[in-house]
Amino acid sequence: MERYFQKVTDNVYGLLLWDESWKSYNNCYILIGENEITLIDSGKEEHFQYLESALKSISLDKKDISKFIATHGHKDHIGGIQSLAGIEGSFHRKDFELLPTNLRNKLSPNLPDRGSTVSNLECVLLGHHTKGSVALYHHDSGVLFCGDHLCFFGEPLPDGNVVDEGKLLRDKFKKFVSDWSRSEEMRKEHNFDLFIEGLKDIKKFNAEYLCTGHGVVLKGNISGFISDLLDFE
DSSP states (O other): OOEEEEEEETTEEEEEEEETTTTEEEEEEEEEOSSOEEEEOOOOGGGHHHHHHHHHHTTOOGGGEEEEEOSSOSHHHHGGGGGOOSOEEEOOGGGGGGSOGGGTTTOBOOOOSEEEETTTEEEEEOOSSSTTOEEEEETTTTEEEEETSSOOTTOOOGGGOSEEOOHHHHHHHHHHHHHHHHOHHHHHHTTHHHHHHHHHHHHTTOOSEEEESSSOEEESOHHHHHHHHHTTO
C-alpha cells in the first residue's frame, strides 16, 4: 500500500495511506506531548498495521499511545482503535449512533461543543460532515485538525509532498465552494450555511498548518485560504 509518514511540525506527524477501494489518501496524526502520545483519527481497522509500522519508525510502539481523539465517527477515522487497548478515547456525543457497538466501550463522548480538551487541544463542534464532527487546535504547534469538514479526498499529493502550500489544490477547492455557493439546490441539500459557519470557527484559530482527514497537509496562510472560501458566503 502506498503510504507516507512525515513530520508536519515539531511533535506532530502525519500518516497518509492510499486506500485503493476509495481512491483516496486516508489520514491520521500523532501528537507527541511531554508526557503523552495522542493519536488523532486512526484509519480503518484493516490498515492499522501501517500505523504500527509508522510508529516504530520514530521509536514508538502502539502501547505508547495514551490518548485517542476522533474528529468524527466514520470507520476510516475510528476503526484502528480496535487494535489499541487501555487508552483514553474521546469523541463527540452527537456521533454516538455512528459508532459500531464493539467500539462504544472504547470511546467516551466527552468532547465539548467548544473549549479545551485533552493534550492541550482546543475543540469546537462543527457538525457538518457528521453531527458530531469537530475541529481540534493545538496551540503550541499552530496545527488545526479539521477532519473532513475541509479535505482533499481523492487528490494526489503535490509533487509527492505530505506538507505543502498546495496552491493548485487551494484553487481547485475554492472553485468547488464557489460552484456550491451558486447552486440553491446544492446549498440546501448539503447545508452550505452550516459549512460556512464551521469555516468561521476554523478561521478563529489562525492556524499555521491544516491537517485534514484526506490528502495533503496545507501549510502557510491558512487564515487567508479560509477567508477566500468565506467570500462565497
